[in-house]
Amino acid sequence: MPSDTPPAGRPFTPVDFQLVLLRRMADHNPGLVEDARRELGASPADMRDANKRWQAMVRSPRGRGAASRYRSVLGTPASRSARRIGDLDCEAWRWPLPLWPALRFEVLLAPGGAVWNEWLVRAPGAPAPVLRTLDDLTPWSCTVDEAARAFAPARPLEGSAPTRRGLAFTAPDGEGVRREVVAEFTWGLLQRTAVRG
Structure with a gap:
């Protein structure tokens, strides 16, 4: 059973990161988020704690840059690929997340390493949904x-x-x-x- 009181001082893990993604989605789809939270074995308190700690990392004046933060939490990207956007050569980093096996979390880095975009994309080789209506x-x-x-x-x-x-x-x-x-x-x-x- 997940604890209602998250342990203090534990490392920020990929499970915590998925809870952060879910926290933003809860406004629109609380039922889906509740099911996913349970699948991760996390309590509502775990989700609140993960979001609080993530926001503290993002806002910390001594914090690492966004690219370094993602690597520290998610590890080495499972894939890295060059991407051309307009006349700029960028790099896309991608990680699998257990909650969405057909997707990857992608961070798009501009020349110089600044993060331009961060979102979920379809995994290479995973079938895309049929969208007609x-x-x-x-x-x-x-x-x-x-x-x-x-x-x-x-x-x-x-x-x-x-x-x-x-x-x-x-x-x-x-x-x-x-x-x-x-x-x-x-x-x-x-x-x-x-x-x-």
């Missing part, structure tokens, strides 16, 4: 890139927090009527959609 856009079913490709052209929207993003696009409903949709993502994973008008 609004009914296919269920919570946690797809990533930002997958939705943007399936319902192109999609327009990026600013999120309500640093780890949140939005997309605006049109998609057919179950009757085949095209609807204007806003999709909200947390850490790159779909959380909810809303039909406009």
Whole structure:
């Protein structure tokens, strides 16, 4: 049974990091988050503690840079690849996370090592979801890139927090009527959609 009182001074682990991702998702999908938290064997107190410690690391004036922080928590990236964005050569680091075996946590580093982006993406070789209608856009079913490709052209929207993003696009409903949709993502994973008008 998970303890209601997290032990003090323990290292920040990949399980803690997954709890941080879940904490941001709880606003939109508390039921999914509750199930995932239990799968990790963590209590609500563990989740609060992980989030508190993560925020302290992020905000610490003596803290390490974002890239170093991810390596210290998640270890050596499982994969590293070059990525060209516009006229810049970047590097993508990816790690597996047990909660989402078909996804990878990706950190995109700009030249010089600054972190430009951090989110969940589909794992290489993992089958992408079939996204044809609004009914296919269920919570946690797809990533930002997958939705943007399936319902192109999609327009990026600013999120309500640093780890949140939005997309605006049109998609057919179950009757085949095209609807204007806003999709909200947390850490790159779909959380909810809303039909406009």
